[in-house]
Amino acid sequence: MTTIPHLLPLAAVAALGLAAPAMAQNTPDNIDAVTFEDGRWYAENGAPTYKVEEDGTIDWASYSGFRRYHSECHVCHGPEGEGSSYAPALKASAVAMDYYDFIGVVAEGRQKVDASHTSVMPSFGTNANVMCYIDDIYTYLKARGTDAIPRGRPAKRAEKPDETRAAEAACLGQ
Numbered sequence: 001m002t003t004i005p006h007l008l009p010l011a012a013v014a015a016l017g018l019a020a021p022a023m024a025q026n027t028p029d030n031i032d033a034v035t036f037e038d039g040r041w042y043a044e045n046g047a048p049t050y051k052v053e054e055d056g057t058i059d060w061a062s063y064s065g066f067r068r069y070h071s072e073c074h075v076c077h078g079p080e081g082e083g084s085s086y087a088p089a090l091k092a093s094a095v096a097m098d099y100y101d102f103i104g105v106v107a108e109g110r111q112k113v114d115a116s117h118t119s120v121m122p123s124f125g126t127n128a129n130v131m132c133y134i135d136d137i138y139t140y141l142k143a144r145g146t147d148a149i150p151r152g153r154p155a156k157r158a159e160k161p162d163e164t165r166a167a168e169a170a171c172l173g174q
Contacts, residue, residue, distance in 0.1 A: 031095075031146060033059075039161030040135065047099040048135040050143035056156050058149055060164060063157035065140025066149075068133040072124070080151045081144045087119070094141035102138055106130065132171035 033041035033051040040061045043049040050062040069081065069090075076087040083089030094102060109123035124130040130137070143149040168174075 031142070038167065039163035041139075048139050050139045050148060052143065052148050053156075058143070058154050058157050059139070060158045060160050061136045062140045062143050062149060063154055064133060064160075064164075065136035065138065065143075066154055068129070069137050069140055072127070072130050073137065081141045082151075087121070090141050091144035093145075094138055095145035099138065103134055106134060106137075128172055132168065 029044040030047055031049060032043060033049050034044050035042045036051075041049050041051045041059055048061065051059040052062075070079070073090065074080075076084065077090045078084035078087070081089055081091030081094070097105075105121060107123065107125035109125075110119075110121040112119045140149070144151075
């Protein structure tokens with residue numbers, strides 16, 4: 001769960017269609033967890049990321065992302081971000097796409113129609129069950145895309161940080 005001050009600027013960037021600085025994907029500066037702030041891990045370039053301990057324990061945000069992905073996204077995109085006959089795999093997208101582009105597609109949706117494609121991703125920008133947990137979903141999919149988390153329900157998870165509880169309640173208006 002991201003904090004409200006962190007989420008709102010990203011949503012504004014996505015909603016306005018503004019260009020965001022490019023972020024190299026699948027590199028240590030985007031993947032490796034270096035900073036723990038407000039209950040979440042961040043990579044060197046400031047993008048949210050995952051952390052998996054030596055014993056297989058995953059960070060709370062990635063576990064939450066697993067739960068949120070499977071409640072909102074897997075119906076179209078398949079279990080564990082693997083894709084389906086209906087929609088593409090997202091685990092690769094979270095690694096290959098710029099973080100801000102990922103948020104933009106989720107918030108605004110996307111339509112691709114041409115001679116060989118007809119695909120429509122609906123907008124989830126007003127769905128609090130997605131947008132309040134967008135960074136969690138992103139980190140889970142990034143962890144899946146780098147094979148840091150295997151398929152299936154994660155066996156071990158970190159406890160939910162207090163900062164995450166507070167940010168979640170604020171985002172959901174509780």
